[in-house]
Every structure is written in structure tokens, then in C-alpha cells.
Amino acid sequence: MTDSHITQDGTGNPVAPEGTRTAADVVTPELITRLTRGVVGSGTAVSHTPFTGEVLASALPESTPEDVATAFENARAAQRAWAATPVRRRAAVLLRFHDLLLSRQPEILDLIQLETGKTRLHAQEEVQGVAIVARHYGRKAPAYLRPKGHLGAVPTLTKVTELRQPRGVVGLIAPWNYPLQLSVGDAIPAFVAGNAVVMKPDTETALSALWARELMVEAGLPAGVWQIVIGDGPVVGPAVVEGADYVSFTGSTRTGREVARAAAARLVGCSLELGGKNAMLVLHDADLDRAVDGAVRGSFASAGQLCISMERLYVHESIADTFLERFAARTKAMRLGTALAYGAEMGSLVSERQLETVTRHVDEAVAKGATVLAGGRPRPDIGPYFYEPTILDGVESPMAVCTEETFGPVVSVYRFGDEDEAIVRANATAYGLNASVWTKDARRGRAIAARLRAGTVNLNESYAAAFGSVASPMGGMGDSGLGRRHGSEGILRFTEPQTVAQQRLMPLGPAFGMTDEKYADFMTRSLRALKALRLR
Template sequence: MTDSKDAAPAGGNPVAAATDTRTAADVVTPALVARLTRGVTGSGETAGHTPFTGEVLARLPESSAEDVGAAFARAREAGRRWARVPARERARVLLRFHDLLLDRQSEVLDLIQLETGKARLHAHEEVQAVAVVARFLGRSAPRLLRPRAHTGVLPVLTKVTELRVPHGVVGHIAPWNYPLELSAGDALPAFAAGNAVVMKPDTETALTALWARELLVGAGLPEDVWQVVLGEGPVVGPEVVARADYVTFTGSTRTGREVARAAAGRLVGSSLELGGKNAMLVLHDADLDKAAAGAVRACFSSAGQLCISIERLYVHASVADRFLERFAARTRAIRLGRSLSYGADMGSLASARQLETVVRHVGEAVAKGATVVAGGRARPDVGPFFHEPTILEGVEPPMAVCTEETFGPVVSVYRFDDEAEAVERANATPYGLNASVWTRDGRRGRALAAALRAGTVNVNEGYAAAYGSAHAPMGGVGDSGLGRRHGAEGLLKYTEARTVAQQRLVPLGPSFGLDDAAYARVMTAGLRALKSLRVR
């Protein structure tokens, strides 16, 4: 797939030279589509498109309500058998998947690029993230899921064991922006915990999810344990939520509220990662070159279509001009491209809808007095949905870009004089997903991080340090969602705790001839003794 030969607008971002001339048709062949969709339950037809050209990429099965029901029936039957497989054997499947993913990454990098429009390096971020999660779960899940002994009400006499039991069938609704990480990456802990999964990926990025499913089946996952259904979100999504024993969703806050209400109405749990308006703070002592390079990664990776990317940048007034000079120069040098090879620094937006939001936010801000420091224009010379990475200054309410999530390559810069003021302004949003602090003083950076209202905060990095550390939980607060992925919490949410208590020798009630009053006295003395002995 080659880049446009049209000249870039004067002063616009350069276009990366194409080093791979393959087209979408060279990669997404009818044979590949037939192979990947073999396990999809669907009686209709839908289609996915490539943002690089806007053309149809593949024709795919479309699932009806009856198809969703059939997928759940198969998943329940297969899931019961999968739950009986020892956790250590389930973990070995994930470790084999890890190796296959790294060995065959070029295949999925092509698909991610064609379905999302990303630059290849940003597609590789997904491979990295999924490999890290697979390794973490493969090594840690058996330990985290094993039965645990607890102190009983009467030590020694009461034996208590906590079991972890899978929910059954997890309904997973995955978005389009990270089609490998937010499909396979979120499904792996569900499988490790012993669940089956019925997934509805976004139709536009379904091939990536289906490729991951095929790879995991090749690693040893029983085929029916992972079911995929396709179709319009408002049609298929509610059918998935209505049948699931647990629901996971990544997407907009508005839709997330609907998913949460539907799950709560059935008294099943849910985990939701929703929107963000993430802030980055550059303190007066920050290394400005490193901060500028970090801001480019934090703001413009995947063309800003990342829930944890930075959209608000607060810079100490004493260094603001020097920082902006460095940041703007790096932003203007970003190479746009749509080749299936490394070399481009930023790819396309995913759709006309995403482009419209970016153009509207930038245009309204400029009309109301904001200044474009860098970028600011759509780039149809490169592809139909390309937009330059854009820095705005002078953004104020009620400009939409000030408070609404843009989900594109746009960042607004604000100056501050006092760190407490910067924290207050960063926290002045209903969202709370991710944040970033840049300083040479790690201790102060960590102190400010603790004051920022966000599920993850990175010091001297934009988002990748916290997100990539799969041993630690990641998620949002407020309008950014509930629940966590990664870490023990990200695995154990796919289970129910079951407590088994065995009472030995004496009952928990009057016995051995004690009347009620005597039993109460004995228990009172015993409780005092346990506290004195520092028994927990």
C-alpha cells in the first residue's frame, strides 16, 4: 500500500516514504477471510473497511439475536469442560500463545494497520502489550487462583478455605482502536480464570480479533471456548449483555453507562474502561527535551485514538516557551504515512466520524480565539481520514476541545505558576483515567502523582510505563469507568470467591452442658484472649 504522491501543504507534516508496496487486497485475501470467519456465528453479512483508503476491506458474517444465543449455548457447554482443566494447564496455553504471537507478529501487524490506519510502530505496541499480559498470566495465574487458607472464627477448630470459581461465560464487547490488545488482551485473563468468552469486536476491526482467536486455538484453547459474534453495536451488544454471567466493555462513557445499567439489572458484574481527558504536567525542573519527546508519544500515538493518551498539557510558566519550542518542532517533524512498513510516525484516524470530531474541535477553538501552534489541518493528500498532529494554545471554556474527549491527535497547552494549581486544574474533570508528571525530582513527581485523580499516573512517561506494567492494576475512576485490568485484580474479577468453612470438634453454639449465658461468657473471654494474643 503506497502513500499519496501529492505534495504536502506548505509547512505541513512530511509524508513518510513508502517501503512496502503491498495493497490491502494482497494481505486480506478471500481465503484468509474465509479461514478466520469459519468460527463466527452469523446468518447475515456486514463489511469492514480500511481507513487508509475508505474502501471495503472484507465482507463478514453478521450475527442475529438467534446467532448470539447459539454462540452462548456452545460457549456454556465448552466452558464447563474448560473450567475443569487445571489452572496450570490453562496457563501453559497462554505461554504457547505468547511465543506464537511474537513469531507471527508480521501477520497481525498488517491486519491492525489495515483495520485501524495506525503506523506500524503503534500497531507493535499492541503486540508488546498482549505478550506482556500473556507472560504475566502464564506465570502468575496458577498462584493467584489457588485455594487460600484463612484464619477461622475459632483458630485451629475452624478451617477456612477460599476458592476462586469462574463466572461461566464472559460477554466481552471490544472497541476498534486497539483491536488486538482490547480483544485478546482482555480475554486472556478470562480464559486463565476458567471462563468461556462470547466476544463482540467492532466490525471494522474484527479480522484482528479473529486472527488472535485462531492463534490461541492453535496454542491449545478449545475452539468453542472463544465465540465471536459480529454486527452493529446497538443490535448485537445488548444481546451479549443479556446472556453473559459477567460483562467487560471498553468504549464511550455514554455506552458504558447503558452496559452497566443492563448488567446491574440482571445482578451480574461488569468492568468498564471508558473515556478520558488525560492531563500531563511539565514542572519547572523537567528535562525539556525528554518531556517534549514524551509528549509526542503521549499525545499522538495511534493518532491520539487511545483512551489513556494526553489531551491536556499543563506547563510551568517559567519553562513554557522553551518547552513549546521543542514540542512544536518535534510535532511538525512527525511523518505521516500509510505504508505497511516501519518509518511513518503517525497514521490515519479510523473513520470519517473521528475526523469530523477532530476538525470540529480544532475549528471551533480557533474561531473562538485559540492559537494553532502546530498542525491544525486535515490531510486528504495522504488519505481520506488523515489529520496533522495539532497543538493548541489559548483554549478556554466553553470550547469543546477544553472539556470533551477529542480522541484524536490534538492537545491543548495551558500554563501554570503553582504546582497545587496545576493539580487542581488537572483534576477538574469528571474523567480520571491516566495522567503524567515530568520532573527531575522523582520523589516530588511521585507525591504529585498521588494527588492526581486518575487510575494510573506516570512519572517521566506518558502512559506506557503504567499500562505496560501488567503486574499492577489499570483502570479509571469517575466517568472513566469501573473495575481494573491487569494485576491480580484484573484476573480475579473473572471469578467468584467461594468460602468453604469446616468446623471441627466443637460447634459454634452452646454445647457440653453450657446454657446460653455461660456460652456467651466463654465466647466473650475467648474473643478478649484472641485480641491479647494478636490473632488476626
């Protein structure tokens, strides 16, 4: 890795020095031994770094279904005492974790980069996201979980309290593309709600999750409350679903359907964040410079391996030529690289499989008549899975890139004449995860956002504004999933609501010598009075 350099796309000229650390400097045998202490596994798994394709960790404990069952036993044993811990003490763990994460972020930035191939800035976005989530639930969890009083069947005589009980042990299956954000970031509300977690990270990015677990234990989480199991998805994933009291899954729509069916068969709940074919709408009055920068970030962050990234770009025909000229120039100038340092603008795809998908989508589109405005080729001179950030024009519906999720640094551009047309075309997909609208007229932008079929819509931003606003729910419609992370829904999904109703003075039935007829008449008059008093 030390012989590679950051290059400017299209020129091959070095523009920034390589970081001095190598994979061997960061991922040492001592680190692996430390991070995997207590992980249940009877086999050995191997991970690789996308920067070179070489082995990154060669001694990860691989779990069998029997090992997963043991992890659930350990988690259940630890969960009982954790659930009995006052919620403010559980929340305090999150706030200590927040501080530890920010003070020790260089360690996790190296691991995220080495495991995913993304740039340091995009890795740092994960740190930002997790810190925001930890702070939010560290401050707000007691309010989200506090007992709530409700109007009873008979005012004054019936006292009703809603309690929030932890589900027990949550099975969390995390993907490879955001190994910190989508592992500990999703586990945080489960923990503070009083649950234990059995997590299956992707094997290729398990070190980031293991590092986060070590830091959370240092912050005060009992070690048994967070169990991590490592192994192939088809082997370990079903075992996690089989043992869980609730399942949280982030990944492909195809696998998400399998998870949903398995959870439903056991009558346990699940939340699923799945794929997306997200649309960005650039209206005629958009600030073009801001919109171009937003398109670059939205399309090529983490090399496009982001569920909420932009893959379809709709531009008003009156500004399309000017916008695309600037967008293409900006894209061609992006710096690609492998340095464990700030400076590169885009990193690598994660694997040969992702590279094959991206290459197939682009090559097929070009063969069927699409035009490449920027990029369009792999860059093995930088790393085995690098692909240039790519803009395609002239894409039509028979092309796979038009309707299928590419999950890579590829965006297709389309022109539109009026806003109604753009909205219809943006909604013409089975997915509904994220969208983006660019206009100087905030009022019109909000009106358009309300008509888009997407769980989150960003105005004059691509994805970060909605995703970073963690007091509000985030998730997808349609084939993009079920349930929401963040906000009240993000924590209450990990709880079972329990209603405790106390009846006082008289029963809800004939009393004081009433006949059935007199009781029925009394209740009828009472119900009419309650409606007249506008009680709910």
C-alpha cells in the first residue's frame, strides 16, 4: 500500500502524499486478540482490505449455529440485570461512549478505511453519525421510555399507565458498507432500552464492530450484554433470526424479505432498512454551484456504496446543459486514493463482486446507447476494486442501471420539462428510501418533498441533513424496508408496550345493587356525557 498514491482522475498525476501507516501497522495480532476476547466461535474467518485485496485479519473466530445459540444464552443471562439498571444509568453509558469515541477516533478511522476502502472523510462521517446518536439517546432515552398516563375507561375511576418493557435480546444483522454507523449506531437505542444484543457484522468489516464493542464496554456496558458472532450470512444469519426476540436488519431487499418471513414465522417483530434507487431533483431556480457539489457528495460518497446515495438525477431542461457541464468537470477532477489520511475524495469499491456489478451496469448502458459524461472505467492502477465516479446520460428503462440498485459510483441523468413530470418519474420505482430537491424556493421545495414517495427527503442537501437529524425517523417505503431508526420510533421498536390499568371505587360492571338493565342505562348515559364533554 505504501507504493500507491492519490491520483487525480484522468491524469494519473500524484496530488497528495500517501499516509505512512500500512495495514500491518494497524491490524496487529495483538489487536485481533484483544478485540475478539470473549467472542464465541469455533472456527477461523479471514477478512481482506479492498485497497489491495490482501488479507487484513486472518484469525477471526468464526461462529457456527451452535455458537450463536451460546451467544444468545450469554446475552439472556446478562440482559436481566441490565434491564433492572435504571434507565438514567444506562443512558450515562452512552454519553461516556460518546466522549471516548471522539477522543479515540483515529483508531476507528484507520479500521473503517482498511475494511471498506472508503476515504478518511467518509469514514469520519460514520464517527459523526454514531456520536450524534449516542448523544441523542443518552439525553432523550429517559423521556422516550418514561411511564405515560392515559385517560382510562372511566375518568377518575380508571387509572392507566403505559410502560415500555425491553424486548429481551435483539438480533442485529449489520452490513459491510457502514460498519460503525450501522452496527453500534443501531445497537445504541436497543441497549438503552434495556435489551441485550447479538450482532452479526459482515465478516469483512467485523473489526470495526469489535472495536466499538470494546469501547462501549469501557464506557460501562456489561460485556455480556453485547455478543458478536462472525460467519457467512447464509449460515449465521438465520441462527441470529431464530434466537432473537426482535430483529434489526440492514442490507439488500432480497435478503430482507427472507428475514421478514423468518421473523414472521416466529411471531417476532423486525425492522428492515433495504435498498434504494434514490432521486435528486434539480429545479430551474436551483443554485447550480451548490447543486453540483451536492450531486458529487450525494452520488459518490463512500464510492456510492450508501443506501441513501443518489443514483438518479433529474435536471430541469432549462439548466441541464450548464449543470451537467459543471457536474462532469467536477467529477472528472475528483481525487481517488488509498491513503490512511485526509485528502482523497473517493475511495474503493469493497469487493470484486461490487466492481463486477458496477462494470456490468455501465457497460450494458453504453452498449444500448447511453453516453458517458465522466468516468466509465475501472482503475486497477490505484487498487483492484477502484472504479471512476461515473455520470451516464441517455439512460433508458431497458437498461439495468435505470431501475436496479447499482450501489456504486454511478449516477444516471435525465431532463424534465415541468415539476409534475419530475415527481412522477422520481416516484416510478419500487424503492422509496431517500430523495433530494434543489431549489431557492423553500416553500415550493417542501411542497414537492411531500409528494415524493420516500422515507426521507432533503432540501438543498443530498442525504446528510435528514440522516443527521436523529430526533426524526429515518427509513424507507415500499421495497426500501419496514420500520424506522432514529427518534422515538428508533428506540420504541426495541420495546414492548405494556398497559397497566387500575380500577378504583367501583367495578366496570353492575354494582351497588344495580340490575343489568340499570347498569346498561347508566353506562349509555355516561358515554353520551363523555362525548359531550369532548373527552377522548
